[in-house]
Amino acid sequence: MIVSTNTPARRVSQRLGALQESATLAVDAKAKALKAAGRPVIGFGAGEPDFPTPDHIVEAAIAAARDPKNHRYSPAKGQPALRSAIAEKTLADSGTAVDPNNILVTNGGKQAVFQAFASLLDDGDEVILPAPYWTTYPEAIRLAGGVPVEVFAGADQEYKVSVDQLEAARTDRTKVLLFCSPSNPTGAVYSREQTKEIGEWALEHGVWVITDEIYEHLTYDGVPNPYMLAEVPDLADQTLVLNGVAKTYAMTGWRVGWMYGPADIIKAATNMQSHMTSNVANVSQAAALQALTGDQSSIVEFREAFDRRRQLIVAELRKVNGFEVPTPQGAFYAYPSVEGVLGREIAGRVATTSSELATIILEEAEVAVVPGEAFGPSGYLRLSYAMADDDILEGVGRIQALLN
Template sequence: MTTSTPARRVSARLAAIQESATLAVDAKAKALKAAGRPIIGFGAGEPNFPTPDFVVEAAVEAARDPKNHKYSPAKGLPELRKAIAEKTLADSGVVVDPNNIVVTNGGKQAVYQAFAALLDEGDEVILPAPYWTTYPEAIRLSGGVPVEVFAGPDQNYRVTVDQLEAARTPATKILLLCSPSNPTGAVYTEEELTAVGTWALEHGIWVISDEIYEHLTYGIKNTYILAAVPELADQTIVLNGVAKTYAMTGWRVGWMYGPADVIKAATNMQSHTTSNVANVSQRAALAALTGPQEVVGQMREAFDRRRKLIVSMLREIEGVEVPEPQGAFYVYPNVEALLGRDINGRVATNTSELATIILEDAEVAVVPGEAFGASGYLRLSYALSDEDLVEGITRLQKLFA
């Protein structure tokens, strides 16, 4: 009697994907809060502000218009792509053809489609670490191989050209850039981006530039890779969206732009997966980009205030090293000195264990550094109310006293 090997129930490709650590922490915190625990969450990268009223009103009006009840072009509404091109020119000085823009279901779809459009099996992607949790999963799902290049607090979490060159092999096809950075809040200078872009240009390496936090810098000017090295345009894909700038995380509107052939491939893929982004969300995004921008500055001022507050409070905890973030809304302290210490009769050997102790004993949710490529760090988002921020960090101060 012959026996056959049981068929695999879940494909190897999808079985290898790890759950989003940041969303998992946020979900656990919300579940505990729903159960009556006074959890304060520093996990999710989500502004606590409501979406601006004028954006919501535009969506309500759009929902009543029958033209938005039907399919629309897979790559996005023409008027939204035009507004994205105009906004890109105004912000960065980079000229983009609206035909070379694809509106995506959030920034994550843009991330995946960018890798899917470029990668063949075994192609390598240089991935500066600490990195956002989705990047390596999207790379692997597209058949690529992430090659991590770590930059610690001594480098302000910014990789150097020498590090990139040391990681380059004949299989290197892409460099991923995220500035301002999730999870560290690091922002590359114009000189650094010029050097990195020139290196990529010289070696024929594609750049995928995630610019979702472009408007969240504090006391410094944001630099755009294509403004620094315009010659790189034929081998660069830029990712962006309305989620962070306009407090629109739940609306799911992102975009990508780049060379026509790559954008055509991504559009074809999107036409067979999700088709168009919900028209009401696209109309809301159009209103956000073309409406009054004062709200952007107001939110940035609030984030800046919270940034200074969380850094100063965390620095009061012995053993916590806190580089000052210059962008986004995250702080990324080095907490290696807390590992191995007795904390209420418990000892953490890594930051995953430390985050569990913090959640259970202090009722504060943070994301461990393992989610971003290295143990020894914690990511805390300061996109929450001032009151919750103070209460949450006060709890940490008491826990580690």
Template sequence: MTSRAPLSRKLSAIAESATLKVDAKAKALQAAGRPVISYAAGEPDFATPSFIVDAAAEALQDPKNYRYTPAAGLPVLREAIAAKTLRDSGLEVAPSQVIVTNGGKQSVYQAFQTVVNPGDEVLLPAPYWTTYPEAIALAEGTPVEVFAGADQDYKVTVAQLEAARTDKTTVLVFVSPSNPTGSVYTPEETAEIGRWALEHGIWVVTDEIYQNLTYEGAKAVSIVEAVPELAGQTILVNGVAKTYAMTGWRVGWMVGPADAMKLA
């Protein structure tokens, strides 16, 4: 009897989610009665607002919501996301430039699949969310870590990015507020990085899922608001999980140039 053909080497090489692994351990300890406070998953400490729950319950009574929907998302939802993107990120887009995904993690995956080719190098400021390098690897790209420690408030500089850039660099990951450090780039820092990416023709994948969770008067300025000309080479990923405490609802999205969204 011949042996079975092997499973996918690409998928087998992907590491288990460190976030979910630690979160599962914390929940197991809590279930055992241990007084554990978990900082693993990005889980708000408040419930999904009641007006959202009520609207969902009402929608369940409408049979049209049981049918197949457009792959890119409900038109009314894409319109709402376009309006939210203008309000919070300062970027005006058509609903056709919005793709609704099964949570924010899928939008991150699809963003890299859209702009990364085999062998491309992706600049990844560190510390970072553990999903990023795995999603880059699935797109057959190479993550290049650019570390910024506490002495820099965990924020990379243009000088560091330029030192890491090679002729294979095609993408920069930009996250402000940062996951996991919480650092927020100033408008000036954001603009400087955006102008650098624009100058070198580098795509930016900017994860804005924490953009509404800022404190003490801080405002997370979107990189496309700081440098509007960069919109043609930027994909914004976002979702409802953090702002509205809807982590289990699995609603995310990506916004970008029309040609890129056709591929996504």
């Protein structure tokens, strides 16, 4: 037997070894595994609509699958018709004119996130990351060699950071601000005034903005969704906008997102994608084209259902002793502060962190929630209300019975 004398010190690369599993997907997978084992688990973990993709979108995909031209490679940047439709949709929704040549269609919103950071960051560049944040952002920053700098805003600030906080976090290494409104995980929506103030701060200090607009159509109570470039058009040369069809059209599994911004950055991101994945699946692109150009009534129907569920889950969560529950104005998440529960005895056990509390809730009440540690500081839980009303009542009812 030959024994190597030149064994590397590490099997997995340092960068990939440092990546953490997606906490939201892990919770969802655990809930589904317990269900498959016969446990009556109710899962509030997954951030995806529970509706089927509208029929006219599915039919467009079926027709595309039968067309041999879609059985071949297509431009890595995306089908020209889809990029033109994205430009038209962007102008109609936000008033921002975008050259279709400066749009890159990606394999879901996550690929847009990774490619945006990879296009802008060098080793040691800092990214100001408002917290609570979507669990993928810091991992994408680190993978690109950047350093996430968390700026936390709690329930008392409705989970929205101030310009003063951003300025206090800015250093000579700051290159990017991540901006997400409506927010995952909190459902917070920045006002037009807040958005403009943040954009003008970034413009003044030469800070790039990556703005994630994936939940743009999911706002409630008449609250408008302000667009960063609509509020501060002069920021266009230092802004990347991320979006996709997943949340608006119940198309999480189709994997179609996009990004747009300055030509040189989009060119760099396109080059990266040409080596990573080439084009997004042509059938999915055909479905996305139909989503953007076809019947839009599903947007209203989905939003009305989410709004009803939002009101239901907030009302029920506020019945839990020790929960503080700000009213989310967008997306489909509730993000209660649970600090009033920590340290109490629960079914003979004591949770000192929201992660421990989530474990107790899963094991004692068979309800899966995502702990705040996945999104920043401990002391919070995220519950998606993209689920049936009866499941919301049953799931939160179990939490009430356990914690009250």
